[in-house]
Amino acid sequence: MKKIVVYPERCTGCRLCESICVLYNDKVNDLSRSRIRILKKHSLGLSTPIVCSQCKKPPCGKACPVDAIQKDDHGCVKINQETCIGCEACVSACPFGVMMALPDKVVKCELCDGDPQCVKYCMTNAIEHGEVETAVRERRRRNVNLSIEELEA
Numbered sequence: 001m002k003k004i005v006v007y008p009e010r011c012t013g014c015r016l017c018e019s020i021c022v023l024y025n026d027k028v029n030d031l032s033r034s035r036i037r038i039l040k041k042h043s044l045g046l047s048t049p050i051v052c053s054q055c056k057k058p059p060c061g062k063a064c065p066v067d068a069i070q071k072d073d074h075g076c077v078k079i080n081q082e083t084c085i086g087c088e089a090c091v092s093a094c095p096f097g098v099m100m101a102l103p104d105k106v107v108k109c110e111l112c113d114g115d116p117q118c119v120k121y122c123m124t125n126a127i128e129h130g131e132v133e134t135a136v137r138e139r140r141r142r143n144v145n146l147s148i149e150e151l152e153a
Contacts, residue, residue, distance in 0.1 A: 001075035004036075004051045004109065004116055004127050011126035013040055013047030017118035024117040025107070033102060035109040036118050036127070049127050051118075052077065052098045052109040060108070063093035078110050 018034035026033050037050045058077045061069035068083035069090055079090075084106060091099040091106060099108050109116075111129070119129045 001054065001131075002111075002114075002129055003054050003132055004049075004111070004119065005130055005132060006049045006051065007126050007128070008046065008048040010124045011038065011047040011049055012124055013038055014123070016121055016123065017049060017127060020117045020121045021109075024112060033100075033107070035098075035100070035107060037098070049118075050096065050098060051127070053096055054111070059093040059095060060090035060099050063089040065089060074114065076111050076114075077108070079106060079108060081105055 015031065015038050017036050018031045018038060019029070021034045021036050022028060022030055025035060035051070039048045039050050040046070041048075054075060054077050056075075058069065058071070061067075061071075061077065064084075065087060066083050066085055068080045068085070070078060070080065072078050086101075086106060088101045088106060091101050093099075094108075099106060112118075116127075116129050119127050
């Protein structure tokens with residue numbers, strides 16, 4: 001399954017991903033409604049995109065008393081807004097804090113129906129849409145190369 005893969009070391013904290021997300025999903029310019037968040041740690045000069053992990057066994061879905069949260073055929077965790085009663089049990093159950101209660105509904109990243117807009121517009125490729133296994137292999141390779149460079153220095 002393809003997910004949004006995050007590379008915090010590439011993130012500049014520009015928040016373009018948040019803007020694109022909310023414009024695409026809600027057609028408004030209100031970053032508080034974005035399904036992706038940039039967490040900034042100013043003391044470290046670090047920005048990290050935070051987005052739904054599309055869990056294999058989503059705690060948000062288990063917490064929903066009306067089964068409004070289900071995985072689609074591609075493994076994306078989605079909220080059926082017709083079924084959702086707005087109780088916000090899913091918001092409390094999410095271990096990553098990415099379920100968001102808005103005044104009119106509960107939302108989360110649903111990968112823009114397989115074409116995540118935030119990924120398209122990220123200038124530094126800090127977020128990518130791909131297979132997690134591929135991303136893990138790339139990170140391992142990069143970490144090994146960094147370790148070798150440190151030993152050679």
